[in-house]
Amino acid sequence: MEKLKRLDEQHKEPDWESYREAWKKAIQEIQHTIMDKWFADYQEKGLMSFDIVPTKRFEPYIGEYVTSILEITLAQNRYLVLEPVSGVTSEYDGKLEFYMRGNVFKKVSILREIISENNYHWIIAKSYDMKDHLELDKSQLEKLIDEWLQ
Amino acid sequence: MATINNEDLRNTFNYLATLEIIVNKEVRQINGNKYYLDKIVPEGIAKTYSQKDKTAKEFADNLVRTSYENSVVSIVATFERVVFAKYRTAYGAIKNVVRDNATKPLDYFKSRENFVKDNIDRLSGIILLIEGYISIELLTKLKNIKDHRNYIAHGKRDVAPPAIEFTLQDMAKILDEVIDEIEG
Numbered sequence: 001m002e003k004l005k006r007l008d009e010q011h012k013e014p015d016w017e018s019y020r021e022a023w024k025k026a027i028q029e030i031q032h033t034i035m036d037k038w039f040a041d042y043q044e045k046g047l048m049s050f051d052i053v054p055t056k057r058f059e060p061y062i063g064e065y066v067t068s069i070l071e072i073t074l075a076q077n078r079y080l081v082l083e084p085v086s087g088v089t090s091e092y093d094g095k096l097e098f099y100m101r102g103n104v105f106k107k108v109s110i111l112r113e114i115i116s117e118n119n120y121h122w123i124i125a126k127s128y129d130m131k132d133h134l135e136l137d138k139s140q141l142e143k144l145i146d147e148w149l150q
Numbered sequence: 151m152a153t154i155n156n157e158d159l160r161n162t163f164n165y166l167a168t169l170e171i172i173v174n175k176e177v178r179q180i181n182g183n184k185y186y187l188d189k190i191v192p193e194g195i196a197k198t199y200s201q202k203d204k205t206a207k208e209f210a211d212n213l214v215r216t217s218y219e220n221s222v223v224s225i226v227a228t229f230e231r232v233v234f235a236k237y238r239t240a241y242g243a244i245k246n247v248v249r250d251n252a253t254k255p256l257d258y259f260k261s262r263e264n265f266v267k268d269n270i271d272r273l274s275g276i277i278l279l280i281e282g283y284i285s286i287e288l289l290t291k292l293k294n295i296k297d298h299r300n301y302i303a304h305g306k307r308d309v310a311p312p313a314i315e316f317t318l319q320d321m322a323k324i325l326d327e328v329i330d331e332i333e334g
Contacts, residue, residue: 060308077203089313090297102181102207104214105174111313128291128314 020062023087023094026112030096030122030136031070031082038138039072049073055084062087071101080145082110093120098144106148110136154326162228163322166221170318173217177210219302221318226273226299229325233276236332273299284331291316291324 035043035050042048051071058064072080079101089095092111099107111123111133122136124144134140154160179186184206188196191209199209273296281289295316300309316324 058307060306060310079204079207086311088310090294090310091313095311095313099211101204102177102210104177104211109314125314128294128316128320 014061016062020065020087023062023112024065024067026094026120027067027084027096030110031068034070034072034082034141038141047075057084057086059086060088074149078149085109092123098124098141100148103148108144154322156232156326156329158232159225159228159322159326159329162225163318166224166318169217170221173214177214180206180210218315218318222295222299222321223303225318225321225325226295229329230273232329233273233332236329237276237279280328280332284328288324288327288331292328295321295324 031052039048039050043050049072051073053069053071054066055069056064056066067084069084070082072082074080080098081101082096082098085095085097087094089111093114094112096110097107098110109125111125112120113123114120123133124136124140125134126132154163176186176190184200184203187200187206187209191199199205277289277293277296284292294312297309298312298315301311
């Protein structure tokens with residue numbers, strides 16, 4: 001019976017409304033992790049400041065919603081941007097772009113991968129090559145910003 | 151520099167790659183001096199985005215994005231033109247074989263050529279046709295590029311975007327490899 005139940009669930013259309021809410025929550029969580037945990041020290045030392053800019057999205061499957069862009073201001077008019085692109089993508093379960101404003105070719109994808117019903121993690125991907133897909137953490141972001149500021 | 155064997159694809163790629171270089175050079179200029187923007191934008195929007203560093207850079211970002219998205223549509227359009235020309239030539243040849251060699255009962259049917267599929271008019275149809283004849287890896291990349299083109303061309307409404315975007319150079323190489331495979 002368990003197997004039948006699982007098969008039935010696999011055939012059901014996903015609940016896009018709750019998917020959208022979970023995606024919005026995931027965006028907020030990663031933004032706050034960056035601001036309040038990973039880069040809080042930099043903010044305290046006056047090396048970074050953060051802005052949350054509301055933005056509206058209209059996307060396939062999940063429709064219209066309001067979310068936000070995280071803008072990180074560095075010294076000398078340099079800005080980093082973490083921008084939601086889509087809650088549904090091929091291969092992964094949501095995508096943000098992290099880039100340096102005015103240098104949009106300095107850009108990586110931040111991808112959400114859902115592991116189980118209540119669990120997901122973030123991947124940082126520099127290219128299509130799977131060798132360039134790494135678990136996102138503080139040191140990966142620091143390394144990347146360091147490269148971009150060279 | 152990528153080696154692109156197909157002449158049509160190579161020509162389009164060369165124009166698009168040149169445009170990409172021009173746009174990147176202009177963006178570097180804007181980064182150094184926001185007022186440079188006023189020299190390159192249409193007269194009607196001069197001084198609109200150049201007054202603040204941030205808006206000038208935002209404009210530059212959107213310029214690069216728009217240029218890239220146009221390149222995706224353009225290079226896939228060239229690929230489609232090349233592939234459909236090959237498909238029609240192949241269909242013509244197969245039709246002739248059927249006409250010349252059909253025996254009873256097939257030659258009773260005036261529509262015997264219709265047994266050969268001639269109604270493919272979309273890239274997805276071509277993909278179905280070549281599925282199984284090119285490597286899975288190459289086919290996956292081709293599908294990814296097709297989905298990306300559809301995402302852009304359909305106003306980012308009804309198709310999910312790819313998780314990772316190919317560079318223009320990578321796209322040209324992949325599409326050229328597919329043409330190579332089709333030509334066998």
